[in-house]
Amino acid sequence: MSGSFLLGLPGKIGTLLTRLSAARAGYLDNLSAGAVAQAGTALSTGQWTNARAGYLDALNTGVTVASPLLTVVKANGMMEGSDSPAGMATLDASMSGLTAHSTSSTTFVDAVNYTGAGVLLFAAAQKSAQDVTIEVLIDGTQIVSATLTAGSGTCAVAVGALCGPTGTPVVVFEPIQFRTSLQIRHKTASAAAPSICYHRYRKTA
Numbered sequence: 061m062s063g064s065f066l067l068g069l070p071g072k073i074g075t076l077l078t079r080l081s082a083a084r085a086g087y088l089d090n091l092s093a094g095a096v097a098q099a100g101t102a103l104s105t106g107q108w109t110n111a112r113a114g115y116l117d118a119l120n121t122g123v124t125v126a127s128p129l130l131t132v133v134k135a136n137g138m139m140e141g142s143d144s145p146a147g148m149a150t151l152d153a154s155m156s157g158l159t160a161h162s163t164s165s166t167t168f169v170d171a172v173n174y175t176g177a178g179v180l181l182f183a184a185a186q187k188s189a190q191d192v193t194i195e196v197l198i199d200g201t202q203i204v205s206a207t208l209t210a211g212s213g214t215c216a217v218a219v220g221a222l223c224g225p226t227g228t229p230v231v232v233f234e235p236i237q238f239r240t241s242l243q244i245r246h247k248t249a250s251a252a253a254p255s256i257c258y259h260r261y262r263k264t265a
Contacts, residue, residue, distance in 0.1 A: 135201045158182065158231070158258045164251040168195065171257040172244040178263040181233040182220035185246045190253035194218050197243040198236060215258075218244075233260070 161171035185194035185208060193207040196218045208216035215222060221232040248255040 135203065136205075158260055161246075161257045161259070162254050163246060163248065163257075164254040165247055166249065166251060168193075168245040168247045170243060170245050172242055172259055172261065174242045174261075174263070175240070176263055177239050177265070178237075178242060178261055180219055180236045180238060180242055180244075180259075180261045182217075182231055182258065182260040183244050184215045184217040184220070184222070184258050186215045186256045186258065187248065187253065189250075191249040192216065192246060192255035194244070194246040194255075194257060197241070197245075198238045199240045200243075203236070 163169040163171075180196070180198070183194065183196050185192045185206070187208055191207060191209055193205065194216055195205045196203050204218045206216040206218050208214060219236055220234045222229040223232060242261060244257060244259050246255045246257040
């Protein structure tokens with residue numbers, strides 16, 4: 061019986077070698093890594109894209125969920141508020157923590173042009189005898205453009221709000237997150253009556 065088995069062994073080995081191609085033999089090298097998943101259970105390239113794989117790189121920095129207040133608004137997504145009461149010609153002197161920037165240019169001048177991330181809290185323009193315009197751009201997108209008609213000491217508030225009696229305003233901050241850049245620019249209708257831009261923002265990592 062053993063003799064007949066041995067006589068048939070060359071044929072069986074030949075059959076095995078025929079079935080075990082070089083490619084199939086190479087698959088055995090993968091067994092050192094443990095069990096191998098069936099091809100039918102693997103993710104397709106349509107599911108496992110390079111972009112999705114790249115998201116894994118961000119996991120070591122932690123995952124946070126932004127507050128709705130810190131979500132960047134869309135283009136022209138902020139409503140232009142009404143003019144503030146008159147008599148606020150010294151807003152920066154009345155408020156602590158605001159930065160003032162003055163210009164007599166009739167074309168836009170940057171009060172802020174910052175590259176990086178942070179939170180914008182307040183932005184307003186003030187004028188006296190001529191119209192002024194203020195624009196705010198978040199991450200390169202204009203979110204608000206406000207033009208203030210002539211009138212002594214009033215303000216056009218683009219981000220945040222002013223309240224309180226004339227001459228002694230209270231600033232209401234409004235956190236608007238920016239991820240890559242912040243630009244605040246303003247201009248006046250006449251060089252004889254400068255525009256003053258007031259702002260406050262914080263830089264973040």
